[in-house]
Amino acid sequence: MLDVHRLRLLRELAYRGTIAAVAQALAYTPSAVSQHLSVLEREAGVPLLERTGRRVRLTAAGRVLVEHAERVLAGLEGAEAALAAARHGLTGTLRLGAFPSAARALLPAALVALGRDHPGLELMVEEHDPAHAVEALRAGGLDAALTHDYDLVPVPEHPAVESTVVLTEAMLLASSRAPADPADPVGSFRTGDWILGKEHNLCGLAARRICEAAGFQPRIRHQTDDFPTALALVAAGQGQALLPGLGATHLPAGVVLTPLAVTARVSVTHRRGAGTHPAIAAFQAAVRQAVETYLATTRTGR
Structure with missing residues (x-):
């Protein structure tokens, strides 16, 4: 019988590429990871x-086993969700991740609703790109997260997680000033001049792609991943910026916002199979309510 913990180590090796990276992510020593993988090879017989x-x-057999491991681990998540649904009341720790603008605009209201409706849940939040x-979801460091993607920077489907756009x-x-055209x-x-996020950041990459789609390479004068800072620089006449609506909730005087034909999406993301877990479902419902409040506020002015 193959060991689930060793299958998880093999899957992480497929994503992270080195035993040292797997050890660091899952709090093992490199020698322990190597030993577990050697045992898994003996169990597999190839x-x-x-x-x-x-x-x-990974060998061809190793890659096949990782594909099966994804399904096994998703099935275990589903089993845990079913058991949690059979209990009365939600208890325990719910570890949540969010990128900064969502943490500022959506998460506080969602946390208030969760705390009110499910006082037995201990809510813990970490800011994450x-x-x-x-990566943190897959390794078990988070239970659910608010994530985002853009039309020009689509995020490929990940076999270990699933997302619902909210x-x-x-x-x-x-x-x-208003655009001339x-x-x-x-x-x-x-x-x-332009004020853009760093290229390794999804929003920064999306901004560069938007400029490229308009037929030019932006002359980047300032780089910041903090949207309030970018808007303050725009207000100071330092250049133009590109950002999602969530990043423009507090608009400085003198800044003109122009909607573009490019969309940004915010999703609730969790491990595959965990979507029916009552705590994950409650978080998603709370986020949807927070989104409704946010949209109602933006309709009446930022």
Whole structure:
């Protein structure tokens, strides 16, 4: 019988690439990870890893076993969800992740609703970039997270997690004056300075793609991943910025917002199979209510 914990180690090796990275992510020593994987190979009866010096890679059999491990682990999540649904009341710790603008605009109201309706839940929040949140979900460091993606930077489907979109809204051009050409608002500032997030950040990458779609490479004067800072710089005449609506909840005077034909999506993401867990379902319901409140507020002005 194959051991589930060892299957999880093999799956993490498939994603992280090195035994050292697996050990660091799951709080093992590298030697312990190596020993567990060696035992798994004996249990499987076929080589799962190819070793080249200090590096390892999965064999064809190892990759097949990882595919099965994904289904096994999702099935266990579903079993835990079914058992939790059979209990009376929600208790225990719910570890939540969120990117900064969602943590600021959506999460507080959702936490208030969860605390009111399910006082037995201990709610713990960590700020995460969406890419890192998926890693934390897969490794068990988070139970659910608010994540985002953009039209021009779609996030590929991940076999270990699943997402439900709870908010779709237009990306915004923030500038100190209205675009000269309403039909090409971003291109109206092609010769100007830009305030963008760093390229490794999804929003920063999306902003660059928006400029490229308008036919130019932005001249980046300032880089910040903090939307209030970007808006303050726009208000100070330092350039233009691109951001999702969630990032423009507190607008400085003198900033003009122009909706673009590019959408940003916010999702509730959790491990595959865990969607029916009562605590995850309660979190998703609370987020949806928070989104309704947020949308009602934006309709009446930021």
